[in-house]
Amino acid sequence: METPNLDSHTLHHQGKVKMRDFIREIAPSRWTSWDWCREDFRPIAAWLKKHPNAIRKGSYISHTLGKEVWQFRLPKTFGSKYIVYKFYDFSREDLLKRLGFSAGYFDVANAAFLQGIGIQIPAILACGESRQCGFAKSAYVIMEYIEDTYDGSLLTPAGAFIDKSRIRMGFGLKVMEQFARLHLSGFYFNHFHSHSVLIPKSCDEDNPTLIWTDVANCKLRSSFYARKYIPRDLLHFFVELRYDTNQIHTLCDHYLTFNTHTNFTTSSLWKAMLAIKH
Secondary structure (H helix, E strand, O other): OOOOOOOHHHHHHHHHHHHHHHHHHHOOOOOOOEEEEOHHHHHHHHHHHHOOOHHHHOEEEEEEOOEEEEEEEOOHHHOOOEEEEEEEEOOOOOOOHHHOOOHHHHHHHHHHHHHHOOOOOOOEEEEEEEEEOOEEEEEEEEEEOOOOEEEHHHHOOOOOOOOOHHHHHHHHHHHHHHHHHHHHHOEEOOOOOHHHEEEEOOOOOOOOOOEEOOOOOOEEOOHHHHHHHHHHHHHHHHHHHOOOHHHHHHHHHHHHHHOOOOOOOHHHHHHHHHOOOO
16 A cells, blocks of 8 residues: 655645634634534525424434533425534533533534634534623534444444454554544644444445544644654553554554654554553
């Protein structure tokens, strides 16, 4: 497989341009409530506002503290298509934290950045924040629903595909390539979650397509911190997927062939991961 010569400056610039253009389009406010939706989604957004409880007739995708994710089928008048609705509740967060932009905002802004550097995400259809006296109360993100996919949690030890070694390794290799692309552009995860990555059911198991659905926790860091966050990101991934030692070394080798702008070797990267305290 031919490895591209990824340039850190170019990737960072492409991501920032895409993010800046998207932020300009959605026009968020840090002081008042705001809403945005794609032009062709406006009739549906208007219907959802008139029927705020309709989403809860859908099915849960996930539910964590302060965040609900629903799958909802639209009425026949809108083509009976499925959408994904994320709802964030910030009532339990500190007031000072609620003065800044919310996790919902960062989810869509970071998604635009990832699009800019060539990582696939579902289309953002609508988003917004509810604010009172400048404090974020809640936020929502509506995304397209990608059919005929499964999420990466099926490849974890608790998942149904734990014995499918071929797709597990193909998934790992592809994540390493996209981690390298993220890190070169200056983006890092706080915590990787396999359920945030979708895999088409008909994909090439050795080289699967990955679709990232939740990137709210990504952070843009300076190059000064790169040595700290690279092993941390990789470690969280390896811990969740439970690859064996030989597989981890293979995946680290693959990562370093794509991210050549680091002074890590496979050996030093392994030692850096072992040194991280959980």
